[in-house]
Amino acid sequence: MATINTPQARYSTGAIILHWLIAIAVIVNWRLAEAAEGLERPAAAVYMDPHKAIGMIVLVLTVARLAWRYMNPPPPMDPGYAAWERYLAKAVHGIFYFLLLALPLGGWFASSSFGMGIDIFGLFTVPALPVAENPALGKSVFELHHTGGVIMILLVGLHIAGALKHQFLDKNNELGRMIPGLGKR
Ligand code: HEM
Numbered sequence: 770m771a772t773i774n775t776p777q778a779r780y781s782t783g784a785i786i787l788h789w790l791i792a793i794a795v796i797v798n799w800r801l802a803e804a805a806e807g808l809e810r811p812a813a814a815v816y817m818d819p820h821k822a823i824g825m826i827v828l829v830l831t832v833a834r835l836a837w838r839y840m841n842p843p844p845p846m847d848p849g850y851a852a853w854e855r856y857l858a859k860a861v862h863g864i865f866y867f868l869l870l871a872l873p874l875g876g877w878f879a880s881s882s883f884g885m886g887i888d889i890f891g892l893f894t895v896p897a898l899p900v901a902e903n904p905a906l907g908k909s910v911f912e913l914h915h916t917g918g919v920i921m922i923l924l925v926g927l928h929i930a931g932a933l934k935h936q937f938l939d940k941n942n943e944l945g946r947m948i949p950g951l952g953k954r
């Protein structure tokens with residue numbers, strides 16, 4: 770099958786498409802949440818409504834990505850990397866998957882604690898989870914979400930630095946694993 774990982778050690782096409790869709794969505798969501806900071810309710814909603822909708826789309830994409838990953842295991846990492854680099858990369862990837870599920874699920878739970886569903890670009894509403902209304906709990910979960918979101922963005926910085934180090938200092942075409950056609954491996 771053309772989409773199965775090949776010996777050139779590139780990720781499968783499905784994994785690459787999902788990686789880049791989710792990467793763009795996460796960065797857009799971060800900028801939207803930053804833009805809303807310090808604004809009061811009606812003005813903040815201009816940024817936070819799409820933030821919430823994009824977050825729910827990331828949840829769906831991440832479930833699809835994990836199912837895809839189960840069926841199409843990633844290519845082995847370059848054995849030339851130091852053990853600490855391999856562990857660090859694996860740990861960061863694991864935390865990414867955790868946060869890609871926990872951030873939207875937490876946001877959904879917190880909204881539900883305020884009795885609110887999530888409007889998806891005026892097309893339909895994802896209903897509130899069947900939890901008791903508890904605004905104090907919702908507020909605490911949003912605070913945790915904020916912290917988790919900041920950790921995610923810091924780790925994205927580390928992830929990009931790692932990718933660029935392997936690409937340009939180790940010169941092993943690391944980016945070719947996630948960008949089709951970028952050199953041969
Ligand atoms: C902004 C949000 C991003 C997220 C959430 C993210 C997440 C991930 C995750 C979870 C993996 C592991 C894939 C797996 O094994 O299942 C991965 C791999 C990778 N990412 Fe990202 N990524 C992001 C942005 C980027 C950017 C901007 C670059 C390029 C500079 C990049 C380059 C790579 C590369 C080269 C790999 C392959 C790593 C390897 O196995 O050798 N990523 N990414």
Ligand code: HEM
Nearest residue numbers: 802803806821824825827872873876877880911915918919
């Ligand atoms: C993967 C998906 C998501 C990511 C990456 C993400 C990321 C973030 C980040 C980085 C912040 C903090 C921004 C700052 O420093 O000002 C934030 C705040 C926030 N997010 Fe999300 N988010 C996601 C999904 C959601 C969902 C689904 C909801 C609601 C249903 C939501 C609701 C909120 C709210 C209300 C805040 C403000 C919280 C506060 O500052 O107390 N997010 N998000």
